[in-house]
Amino acid sequence: xxxxxxxxAFVASGPIAASPPPANSTGPVGWLKENLFSGxxxxxxxxxxxxxxxxxxxxIIQWAFIDSVWVASSLSECRExxxxxxxxxxxxxxxxxxxxxxxxxxRWRPNITFILMLVAFAFAxxxxxxxxxxxxxxxxxxxxxxxxxxxxxxxxxLIWGGSxxxxxxxxxxPVLAYFVAQxxxxxxxxALPPALAxxxxxxxxxxxxxxxxxxxxxxxxxxxxxxxxxxxxxxESRQLGGFLLATLIGVAGITLSLPIGILLALGRRSGLIFxxxxxxxxxxxxxxxxxxxxxxxxxxxxxxxxxxxxxLDIILRVVIMVTAFASAYMAEVIRGGLxxxxxxxxxxxxxxxxxYWQATRLxxxxxxxxxxxxxxxSTFIGLFKDTTLVVVxxxxxxxxxxxxxxATPEWNGIIWEFYIFTGLFFFxxxxxxxxxxxxxxxxxxxxxx
Amino acid sequence: MSEAVDYExxxxxxxxxxxxxxxxIQIRSMNKWYGDFHVLREINLTVNRGERIVxxxxxxxxxxxxxxxxxxxxxxxxxDIIVDxxxxxxxxxxxxxxxxxxxxxxxxxxxxxxxxILENCTLAPIWVRKTPKKEAEDVAMHFLEKVKxxxxxxxxxGQLSGGQQQRVAIARALCMRPxxxxxxxxxxxxxxxxxxxxxxxxxxxxxxxxxxxxxxHEMGFARQVANRVIFMDAGQIxxxxxxxxxxxNPKSDRTKLFLSQILGH
Numbered sequence: 001x002x003x004x005x006x007x008x009a010f011v012a013s014g015p016i017a018a019s020p021p022p023a024n025s026t027g028p029v030g031w032l033k034e035n036l037f038s039g040x041x042x043x044x045x046x047x048x049x050x051x052x053x054x055x056x057x058x059x060i061i062q063w064a065f066i067d068s069v070w071v072a073s074s075l076s077e078c079r080e081x082x083x084x085x086x087x088x089x090x091x092x093x094x095x096x097x098x099x100x101x102x103x104x105x106x107r108w109r110p111n112i113t114f115i116l117m118l119v120a121f122a123f124a125x126x127x128x129x130x131x132x133x134x135x136x137x138x139x140x141x142x143x144x145x146x147x148x149x150x151x152x153x154x155x156x157x158l159i160w161g162g163s164x165x166x167x168x169x170x171x172x173x174p175v176l177a178y179f180v181a182q183x184x185x186x187x188x189x190x191a192l193p194p195a196l197a198x199x200x201x202x203x204x205x206x207x208x209x210x211x212x213x214x215x216x217x218x219x220x221x222x223x224x225x226x227x228x229x230x231x232x233x234x235x236e237s238r239q240l241g242g243f244l245l246a247t248l249i250g251v252a253g254i255t256l257s258l259p260i261g262i263l264l265a266l267g268r269r270s271g272l273i274f275x276x277x278x279x280x281x282x283x284x285x286x287x288x289x290x291x292x293x294x295x296x297x298x299x300x301x302x303x304x305x306x307x308x309x310x311x312l313d314i315i316l317r318v319v320i321m322v323t324a325f326a327s328a329y330m331a332e333v334i335r336g337g338l339x340x341x342x343x344x345x346x347x348x349x350x351x352x353x354x355x356y357w358q359a360t361r362l363x364x365x366x367x368x369x370x371x372x373x374x375x376x377x378s379t380f381i382g383l384f385k386d387t388t389l390v391v392v393x394x395x396x397x398x399x400x401x402x403x404x405x406x407a408t409p410e411w412n413g414i415i416w417e418f419y420i421f422t423g424l425f426f427f428x429x430x431x432x433x434x435x436x437x438x439x440x441x442x443x444x445x446x447x448x449x
Numbered sequence: 450m451s452e453a454v455d456y457e458x459x460x461x462x463x464x465x466x467x468x469x470x471x472x473x474i475q476i477r478s479m480n481k482w483y484g485d486f487h488v489l490r491e492i493n494l495t496v497n498r499g500e501r502i503v504x505x506x507x508x509x510x511x512x513x514x515x516x517x518x519x520x521x522x523x524x525x526x527x528x529d530i531i532v533d534x535x536x537x538x539x540x541x542x543x544x545x546x547x548x549x550x551x552x553x554x555x556x557x558x559x560x561x562x563x564x565x566i567l568e569n570c571t572l573a574p575i576w577v578r579k580t581p582k583k584e585a586e587d588v589a590m591h592f593l594e595k596v597k598x599x600x601x602x603x604x605x606x607g608q609l610s611g612g613q614q615q616r617v618a619i620a621r622a623l624c625m626r627p628x629x630x631x632x633x634x635x636x637x638x639x640x641x642x643x644x645x646x647x648x649x650x651x652x653x654x655x656x657x658x659x660x661x662x663x664x665x666h667e668m669g670f671a672r673q674v675a676n677r678v679i680f681m682d683a684g685q686i687x688x689x690x691x692x693x694x695x696x697x698n699p700k701s702d703r704t705k706l707f708l709s710q711i712l713g714h
Contacts, residue, residue, distance in 0.1 A: 347522055348559035352573035352625065353549035355541075362572060366563050444563070 074410035100241015120148035161232035177206040241396035250384040253322040261330025286328035299393040337372035377437035479528030503671040506681035552622030556634040560606035592620040612643025632663040
């Protein structure tokens with residue numbers, strides 16, 4: 001017994017001091033060894049790919065930069081000046097690529113809209129600003145968020161023009177509805193049957209008022225006020241095109257599809273059989289139909305569904321369809337996030353006495369959305385690129401413009417340059433979204449810190 | 450299920466644990482089914498203010514389901530449950546009212562990982578009780594000090610050990626100033642070293658006169674703190690008694706078998 005104990009027994013003589021790792025496992029040498037030359041196969045792949053890159057790059061640089069032509073008035077002139085890329089077509093048609101056929105004198109309007117959009121996005125997406133103290137930003141951010149919420153109306157007015165009173169009356173809706181609710185709440189102690197008195201009458205009244213106000217009152221009041229000539233020149237939807245159009249449809253679709261997708265996902269999981277069925281039917285139907293079909297529907301069929309004379313704008317119709325399409329995907333993405341949450345989170349929220357909407361807003365959604373960020377952004381990126389499909393119903397997005405320009409005698413025969421340029425635009429926009437999603441994921445990674 | 454930890458060192462002071470005549474929970478011939486499976490059968494249980502009740506039994510005996518029925522995490526299909534004078538039925542207002550008065554601590558803590566410890570503790574007071582933020586934070590710090598982790602207030606749950614997380618969960622429930630606390634196997638997911646810190650917290654809570662229902666296998670805790678031990682098997686209450694009698698002199702064969710198995714080594 002005693003000799004086995006003596007063989008097994010061990011007592012550490014003291015703590016072992018920490019020492020640095022071996023020199024070739026850290027720093028640039030360590031990185032190269034680990035990532036590029038970790039074994040024979042990896043080394044061979046590294047060498048072969050390096051050779052291919054070295055072989056291809058000079059040719060691309062030669063074509064795109066050294067031999068390229070930047071100023072010319074036609075393809076034949078281009079070919080005389082250089083054998084490389086003919087960027088001259090992009091330079092010459094640049095305004096058209098950006099604005100489509102938007103009236104030249106009015107192009108400051110989309111420019112301002114674009115700048116305002118960046119400001120609205122900055123406030124909505126970031127909780128810090130460079131060159132600004134945190135306290136300062138926290139102070140102005142609420143105003144920024146109100147501005148971001150009003151931005152769609154402002155943008156609509158700037159792009160399409162018209163009397164200024166329409167958008168002002170529209171923006172006034174929540175304020176007026178608030179006063180309506182206050183008024184009703186004051187009247188409430190008048191004799192009412194108790195069954196009615198327990199309902200949130202002020203809120204219901206405000207919603208009804210808002211609907212009536214928007215559908216029936218804003219239009220007539222605006223025309224009444226039209227003797228005061230404050231407004232912008234009206235621009236037809238058919239005049240919009242290029243990246244302006246793509247950005248417009250993309251941004252509208254993205255900002256609308258997220259909240260609608262959230263509601264659809266919640267509806268699908270709600271357990272209220274009627275709401276659930278509506279959501280499932282909507283999601284499955286929209287997901288089962290190609291977007292092009294939906295766009296054709298937007299172009300032709302939708303006009304029959306609305307009462308005659310209600311000339312629903314073509315871009316509005318497209319936005320509705322693109323949004324519906326993206327919301328259906330979004331709903332499933334968010335449902336995945338909801339399903340991934342452990343049931344304990346729902347139980348803990350319930351056990352504290354939070355009601356459904358509080359639990360959803362404070363506990364469930366923040367976590368479900370965080371889980372879903374990569375997929376949500378993928379859906380956004382897909383939607384943004386899908387805006388190019390509007391070309392099939394004759395809207396002149398960048399792809400539509402390419403066909404248009406190719407048909408002119410001066411530029412007939414150019415292919416590559418257009419698609420590289422358009423591709424670059426979409427790449428920059430989508431890459432920015434992708435980077436933002438990474439930033440968000442890192443910022444919200446509280447459980448792994 | 451041996452007692453890995455010797456927490457006899459912390460002697461609970463039973464003199465402070467007083468039971469009043471006021472009945473805070475009344476459960477009358479309550480039954481519950483999962484589909485066709487009869488999971489709770491004819492449960493009758495009355496709890497007075499200040500009682501510390503330990504519920505034990507083999508897994509699948511329905512003990513967790515029973516306490517989850519008390520705050521409507523599970524719905525019972527027959528019989529009455531009256532908590533703090535409010536009857537539990539499908540009226541959502543009643544359910545939320547009861548849930549605000551009944552604190553619950555879960556086996557897996559269920560802290561909200563996207564909120565800091567302090568935010569975890571202030572969330573329900575701010576949104577359910579409409580307490581001003583500053584006041585809610587003061588209350589939260591008070592209870593975090595009580596569970597001895599005020600210095601972790603601004604960390605996230607993922608940065609804390611299991612024992613610390615469970616103590617935060619207890620503080621979070623206490624911030625609502627509940628009149629009843631439910632514990633659903635609060636130490637089952639913890640390392641032996643951390644069980645003691647959580648049990649100590651629960652003991653001090655009992656010493657303050659909190660009404661507690663606790664599903665646990667910590668028999669040492671039951672001996673020290675409980676005034677009543679309930680043994681459940683196959684969905685029904687098989688035996689209940691004062692802890693001394695329950696452990697020394699069990700009446701039913703099923704209880705004897707269970708006790709011999711959990712105390713047997």
